[in-house]
Amino acid sequence: MLLAHKVELRPTAAQAGYLARACGSRRHCYNQLLDHFQRPGVKWSKAAGYQHFIAVVRPAFPWYNEVSSRVTRNAIDDLDNAFKHFWLRVKANKPANPKAKTFRERFGFPTFKKKGKGESFALRESTKFDVDGRALRLERLPGRVDMRQPLRFTGKTRQVTISQQAGKFYASVLVETDDYNPHAPAGEAVGVDFGVKSLAVLSDGRVFPANQKLKANLKRLKRRQRRLSRKRKGSNRSAKARRSLAKLHRRIADQRRAVLHEVSDHLTRHYRVVCIEDLNVKGMAKNHRLARAVNDAGFGTLRQFIEYKAELRGGTVVVIDRFAPSSKMCCRCGQIHDMPLSARTMACDCGNAMDRDHNAAVNILNFGLDTLTPDLKRAQESGKTTVRRGADVDGAKMPALPDSHRSARLA
């Protein structure tokens, strides 16, 4: 299975120079080829592109040799792809921009790459690069580039794409991996409450706190946005503020993503059945107090991460109806309580006193197992213990549910 992991790079000044030059060479070469092949009567094919590259383009620009030879050569593949997609759209009569005036614009004819806009280059030959822990080697690059994290997957690296965004460099590494052993998660079932105060609380009591650095950065973002709005448009100061804002946006996106990966990794690695609530993000965002927390945590993305990782690892995700009273019901006796957001503890007549989110997580687990039970029964009758997506939940413990719990749910 091929999986990509995108990691921020921490190049030295000299290394950053190389990466920027490589991006520039690739863009330049792509544009040189396009300039030739966009002329009327000149027909693109990969072979013709290669010919032109060897005979005309490469000899004319000896500075291409300052970086790996593959950087510019792979621009041929990129342009080939762009042409292929253009012709596919033409054949299917599916214009990319139906309102554009010219035929080429309508069907998205390849366009020149602009400096500073989505700059990247790729090395697709495994001899031209390799990853060792947190060090990335690229052909002709002095030393090894420091990566912010090691790769999430083990296996053979197939391709690396270096991109430059808001002044930072990223490496997206494609790995052929067999990490995802279908029966890897050893634990049983878990319920997860995506909290307002914490990012997530598990039914076994584990808490993923809200990321404080992320919080601080969000505050900083607000401040900087205000500052930018006070600056005169088009001024040097406003341009500077805009750049720093873009950087901060990028940083926040990275932090958020890292947190979501951490939570989804933990859940799918350790539990066979993950029960989560169907958070209708739009519906929740209407509630002002919840809105910030929802947007900050990126629940939609988190759910996507959990679902695809569970599928890869052979786990099962059970999504609970969002109207189930997970935070209002006592998880021990099933009694329903009025629980405003300010009430942090579920204190019930039955003697149960629990953190609000932890109580909700236990309920979510119980609801989830309830949903799974019919499937399990059927599977057991036919002598198998497989449910949905072929996941093996043989080891999943089914806690005995009090009767009142069921009736409370129906009520």
Ligand SMILES: [Zn+2]
């Ligand atoms: Zn109770």
